[in-house]
Amino acid sequence: MADHRPVRHRSLLDAVADDTERLQAAIQTRTATATSADGRVTVAVSADGTVHDWHIADADAHTNRLVASLVELIGQAHITAQQAIRTELDTISEREDVRAATDAARDALARTATAPPSTARDVTWDDEAYDYEFRRKSRIAAD
Numbered sequence: 497m498a499d500h501r502p503v504r505h506r507s508l509l510d511a512v513a514d515d516t517e518r519l520q521a522a523i524q525t526r527t528a529t530a531t532s533a534d535g536r537v538t539v540a541v542s543a544d545g546t547v548h549d550w551h552i553a554d555a556d557a558h559t560n561r562l563v564a565s566l567v568e569l570i571g572q573a574h575i576t577a578q579q580a581i582r583t584e585l586d587t588i589s590e591r592e593d594v595r596a597a598t599d600a601a602r603d604a605l606a607r608t609a610t611a612p613p614s615t616a617r618d619v620t621w622d623d624e625a626y627d628y629e630f631r632r633k634s635r636i637a638a639d
């Protein structure tokens with residue numbers, strides 16, 4: 497199916513998609529490190545809750561295995577929780593009222609994307625005027 501959105505809207509949507517992908521990658525990979533007050537325990541965790549590294553000063557082999565098991569179990573539980581949320585989101589997106597609202601929004605975007613708004617002072621499309629009138633002013637001020 498051909499994409500009938502004007503180039504301006506397509507590039508804006510592409511930019512939003514790219515930003516979303518970068519944000520998702522950052523959530524999974526950007527880590528922060530925390531250390532206990534006594535300095536004996538350190539962990540590095542990403543924004544999605546994944547433990548990327550941990551260290552316990554002077555820990556014996558048993559303690560290291562125990563902590564490794566805990567971190568693995570936390571990871572498994574995290575994945576299960578994410579899958580449950582995805583299932584809920586899929587259920588919501590399949591609801592008729594949500595689908596109708598999504599379709600209506602797409603239809604409205606398609607209608608406004610094909611014809612620029614006309615104004616009393618100028619019925620021709622003027623990118624500079626559009627930028628000034630609608631992008632640089634607040635929505636309230638532009639109306």
